[in-house]
Amino acid sequence: MGRVTERRKVIRIRDGVVSSRPDTLVAEEPMEIRLNGKPLAITMRTPGDDFALAAGFLVSEGVLAGQQDLQNIVYCAGATVDGANTYNVVDVKTAPGVVIPDITLERNVYTTSSCGLCGKASLDAVRTTARWPLADTPRVRISPELLATLPDRLRAAQRVFDRTGGLHAAALFSEEGELLDVREDVGRHNAVDKLVGRALQNGELPLSRTVLLVSGRASFELAQKAVMAGIPVLAAVSAPSSLAVDLAAETGLTLVGFLRGSSMNVYAGEDRIAVRAAAAQG
Numbered sequence: 001m002g003r004v005t006e007r008r009k010v011i012r013i014r015d016g017v018v019s020s021r022p023d024t025l026v027a028e029e030p031m032e033i034r035l036n037g038k039p040l041a042i043t044m045r046t047p048g049d050d051f052a053l054a055a056g057f058l059v060s061e062g063v064l065a066g067q068q069d070l071q072n073i074v075y076c077a078g079a080t081v082d083g084a085n086t087y088n089v090v091d092v093k094t095a096p097g098v099v100i101p102d103i104t105l106e107r108n109v110y111t112t113s114s115c116g117l118c119g120k121a122s123l124d125a126v127r128t129t130a131r132w133p134l135a136d137t138p139r140v141r142i143s144p145e146l147l148a149t150l151p152d153r154l155r156a157a158q159r160v161f162d163r164t165g166g167l168h169a170a171a172l173f174s175e176e177g178e179l180l181d182v183r184e185d186v187g188r189h190n191a192v193d194k195l196v197g198r199a200l201q202n203g204e205l206p207l208s209r210t211v212l213l214v215s216g217r218a219s220f221e222l223a224q225k226a227v228m229a230g231i232p233v234l235a236a237v238s239a240p241s242s243l244a245v246d247l248a249a250e251t252g253l254t255l256v257g258f259l260r261g262s263s264m265n266v267y268a269g270e271d272r273i274a275v276r277a278a279a280a281q282g
Contacts, residue, residue, distance in 0.1 A: 206230025
């Protein structure tokens with residue numbers, strides 16, 4: 001849609017020398033998600049992959065489980081009082097027979113580009129609503145050496161970050177380390193939703209033999225989204241939150257933090273990673 005970046009004037013000061021120049025910034029706009037015509041959530045996001053973002057969000061909310069649950073997604077015409085279409089309101093229509101969780105339509109959720117769903121329900125709610133329990137999925141086995149190569153590959157794929165320096169990214173890798181998809185957004189939780197939404201649209205859920213890598217930290221919301229999409233391994237280049245670790249332990253998610261170079265911390269689900277052999281050698 002051509003709105004991923006915008007240009008703004010900036011006063012640049014370098015070694016006491018002042019100059020004026022245009023700078024490229026990442027765009028941030030609100031998007032309202034409607035479900036079967038009813039307002040559901042507003043998120044601050046980078047425009048682009050909006051339909052995938054909405055679909056992925058509804059996977060994490062337990063509304064959609066596969067391509068068959070989705071009838072269509074459209075931008076809402078006349079989204080403003082003057083009838084203009086801002087392309088900032090999308091309506092997701094579920095297929096006939098899809099059961100909508102009661103809590104979904106009883107709240108209007110505001111999400112931010114930094115924290116995702118603030119005040120999300122308890123660990124038990126995520127564990128009991130996950131459609132693909134991670135304990136029941138075939139075991140993937142990831143070596144620390146393979147994990148160590150993923151951040152550089154993610155960084156190399158961040159095209160918009162190279163121009164703005166202001167975007168988070170999320171990438172899906174196969175268990176062999178093949179880059180399957182990468183998405184960028186001002187919010188890391190949105191980037192994950194875009195990945196999951198595209199997988200749903202392509203009929204690829206659950207993502208039970210993949211590794212999800214995110215820039216920045218691993219929050220509870222990101223762990224939740226991984227679990228709800230059936231992703232067994234979540235890795236982050238920064239720290240996890242305590243609640244993310246608790247959720248990983250509860251659900252069987254493998255959670256890796258501080259993935260930098262050959263160093264990493266495994267906070268849960270170490271059985272999917274050859275940490276014991278590495279520890280024994282040390």
